[in-house]
Amino acid sequence: MARISLKDVRKSYGTAHVIKGVDIEIEDGEFCVFVGPSGCGKSTLLRMIAGLEDITAGSLSIGGREVNDLPPAERGVAMVFQSYAIFPHMTVRENVAFGLTIAGASKAEKEAKVAEAARILQMEHLLDRRPSQLSGGQRQRVAIGRAIVRKPKVFLFDEPLSNLDAALRMDMRMEIGKLHQQLGATMIYVTHDQVEAMTLADKIVVLKDGQVMQIGSPMDLYHNPANLFVAGFLGAPSMNFLKVTVQGVNGPTALVANTALDRVEVPTGGRHFAVGDTALLGLRPQYLGVSEGPGRLHGQVALTERLGAETVVEVTLKDASPLIAALSYDAVLPLGAPVALDFDPTRAHLFPAP
Amino acid sequence: MAVISSDNRGLRLAVRYAVLILIALIFVFPLVFMVMSSLKPSQQLLQDSANLRAFLPVGDISLNNYFAAFQRAPVATFVFNSVLVTGVTVLFSLLVCSAAGFAFVFVKWKGRETLLAILLATLILPFETIAIPMLLMVAHLPWLGVDGLTWGWLNSYRVQIIPFIADGLTVFLFVQYFKDLPGELIEAARVEGASWGQIYRKIVMPLSGPILATAAILKFLVMYNQYLWPLMVTQEEGYRPVMVGLQYFFQLNVAWGEVMAYLSLITVPVLAFYLYLQRAFIASIASTGVKG
Numbered sequence: 001m002a003r004i005s006l007k008d009v010r011k012s013y014g015t016a017h018v019i020k021g022v023d024i025e026i027e028d029g030e031f032c033v034f035v036g037p038s039g040c041g042k043s044t045l046l047r048m049i050a051g052l053e054d055i056t057a058g059s060l061s062i063g064g065r066e067v068n069d070l071p072p073a074e075r076g077v078a079m080v081f082q083s084y085a086i087f088p089h090m091t092v093r094e095n096v097a098f099g100l101t102i103a104g105a106s107k108a109e110k111e112a113k114v115a116e117a118a119r120i121l122q123m124e125h126l127l128d129r130r131p132s133q134l135s136g137g138q139r140q141r142v143a144i145g146r147a148i149v150r151k152p153k154v155f156l157f158d159e160p161l162s163n164l165d166a167a168l169r170m171d172m173r174m175e176i177g178k179l180h181q182q183l184g185a186t187m188i189y190v191t192h193d194q195v196e197a198m199t200l201a202d203k204i205v206v207l208k209d210g211q212v213m214q215i216g217s218p219m220d221l222y223h224n225p226a227n228l229f230v231a232g233f234l235g236a237p238s239m240n241f242l243k244v245t246v247q248g249v250n251g252p253t254a255l256v257a258n259t260a261l262d263r264v265e266v267p268t269g270g271r272h273f274a275v276g277d278t279a280l281l282g283l284r285p286q287y288l289g290v291s292e293g294p295g296r297l298h299g300q301v302a303l304t305e306r307l308g309a310e311t312v313v314e315v316t317l318k319d320a321s322p323l324i325a326a327l328s329y330d331a332v333l334p335l336g337a338p339v340a341l342d343f344d345p346t347r348a349h350l351f352p353a354p
Numbered sequence: 355m356a357v358i359s360s361d362n363r364g365l366r367l368a369v370r371y372a373v374l375i376l377i378a379l380i381f382v383f384p385l386v387f388m389v390m391s392s393l394k395p396s397q398q399l400l401q402d403s404a405n406l407r408a409f410l411p412v413g414d415i416s417l418n419n420y421f422a423a424f425q426r427a428p429v430a431t432f433v434f435n436s437v438l439v440t441g442v443t444v445l446f447s448l449l450v451c452s453a454a455g456f457a458f459v460f461v462k463w464k465g466r467e468t469l470l471a472i473l474l475a476t477l478i479l480p481f482e483t484i485a486i487p488m489l490l491m492v493a494h495l496p497w498l499g500v501d502g503l504t505w506g507w508l509n510s511y512r513v514q515i516i517p518f519i520a521d522g523l524t525v526f527l528f529v530q531y532f533k534d535l536p537g538e539l540i541e542a543a544r545v546e547g548a549s550w551g552q553i554y555r556k557i558v559m560p561l562s563g564p565i566l567a568t569a570a571i572l573k574f575l576v577m578y579n580q581y582l583w584p585l586m587v588t589q590e591e592g593y594r595p596v597m598v599g600l601q602y603f604f605q606l607n608v609a610w611g612e613v614m615a616y617l618s619l620i621t622v623p624v625l626a627f628y629l630y631l632q633r634a635f636i637a638s639i640a641s642t643g644v645k646g
Contacts, residue, residue: 099547
């Protein structure tokens with residue numbers, strides 16, 4: 001089956017090391033998302049799996065077979081590109097059937113498979129058009145159609161939605177999710193959009209500077225980020241980090257405080273701290289609430305954004321540091337008003353200060 | 355900024371067209387002069403050349419110059435030779451040079467940058483500098499033909515065709531064009547299982563209409579105007595092309611009417627080819643759907 005395994009995979013261009021030893025296991029039928037900021041190497045890694053870039057060192061296997069030196073065609077993968085890469089001189093039908101034509105499939109077989117792909121993607125009416133007559137979303141469908149028609153073991157998506165407008169992006173995102181359930185194939189999806197990563201993935205691989213920061217399920221990464229980078233990268237609005245001083249360590253928890261924060265006991269997540277250390281306390285905006293009582297955090301309302309379903313508030317704390325809180329839609333907080341916030345300490349994260 | 359009103363817009367259009375028509379006339383007049391002169395006896399031709407009558411079919415008009423031209427030289431043979439040599443060279447040149455450009459741009463191999471640089475460096479060599487060494491070479495090259503192995507390529511079509519199939523300029527044109535094609539198209543085709551040959555045939559060539567037309571026109575003009583090389587390598591009349599044939603008309607007394615008749619005849623294939631490719635050129639731009 002199509003289990004994908006990367007072992008200490010590296011890529012260098014001369015002296016520039018782009019991928020610095022990556023180990024990833026992707027199970028058969030899994031939807032795996034590579035996410036990270038621009039230049040983190042996620043697209044390069046995908047292209048290495050596709051066979052479009054050489055692997056400098058390490059081992060890549062698909063379905064138990066090492067494919068380091070196999071050309072793309074022999075790896076059993078299909079790829080959807082950011083620019084769609086559909087052939088402008090062919091009709092949609094010819095585009096979708098391209099892989100089958102290359103493989104020498106019969107006319108009847110091609111027609112049946114193209115019809116099936118067109119049905120799945122609801123683009124039967126587009127088959128005789130040329131790419132120049134299609135909208136962005138339709139082109140993306142054609143590109144996906146070309147990928148699914150050969151029934152590959154592995155699908156590779158390289159930022160497929162980044163050229164689409166916001167509304168269409170959401171529709172296509174859901175369709176890709178459904179497609180995965182329908183086809184049950186292994187999919188690897190590259191994006192810099194953490195919402196796409198969170199919503200689509202069975203497994204997320206967070207990359208930075210050519211290294212894996214953390215691998216896990218979306219919820220696992222969201223609730224138990226292994227480091228500052230992952231904590232800050234996933235979630236919107238992103239996690240608040242408050243500079244605190246460690247005042248006591250008690251097994252899996254630590255006592256921390258600063259001038260704006262009353263003493264509180266938070267989990268250390270297995271990281272080591274000593275009394276007197278400066279640390280960063282991570283608080284997700286969603287887990288902050290206006291306190292009924294005295295509250296743990298005190299400050300003034302600096303900005304209010306009403307998004308409809310929730311209200312995002314920026315609070316300037318007593319020590320002048322900013323804090324973002326995502327509150328319920330009916331929260332009424334006038335600008336400049338003093339506010340006391342509270343949070344569940346078990347949902348806070350403590351990281352060593354860099 | 356000048357205000358664009360409806361009347362000065364009309365005036366501007368008129369000026370623009372006047373300029374364009376003037377430029378067109380500058381290019382057309384020599385052709386008209388050639389064709390008109392080819393219909394006139396030599397003496398009248400020389401008299402008319404001093405005034406506007408040179409561009410008009412007036413006076414003693416006949417096709418006599420054409421009959422005389424056919425008498426003087428094997429015009430049909432020359433035109434046939436030129437069309438054959440030019441046609442075959444253009445065809446092979448498009449194949450070989452586009453394949454070379456493809457290999458330089460899309461296929462990764464060691465030394466390609468160096469080789470491309472060397473190839474481009476050949477552009478600065480004038481043909482005259484290599485004509486003599488090339489002549490010495492082709493005079494001794496072997497050829498396996500219907501009469502077995504023979505030595506020396508002189509007096510043949512191949513000596514006029516093969517040395518001109520590959521050239522740096524044509525390869526350069528293809529390289530530049532291919533560099534602008536979206537690389538993801540090629541990668542998509544590779545992932546879909548296409549071989550390099552299939553990518554060349556099914557993806558790159560169908561998208562190369564404009565550059566094929568451009569390269570074909572440039573190559574055609576060079577080949578059709580060949581003079582020095584065929585003069586050096588063909589002593590037999592049967593292999594000579596049109597430009598070498600022109601010498602037949604410049605002997606003791608230059609018969610200008612016949613020269614013009616000959617030139618009119620040999621211009622026909624060029625115009626036909628150009629007009630044909632111009633249509634292909636426009637059609638290819640329309641069909642590739644190149645747009646933003």
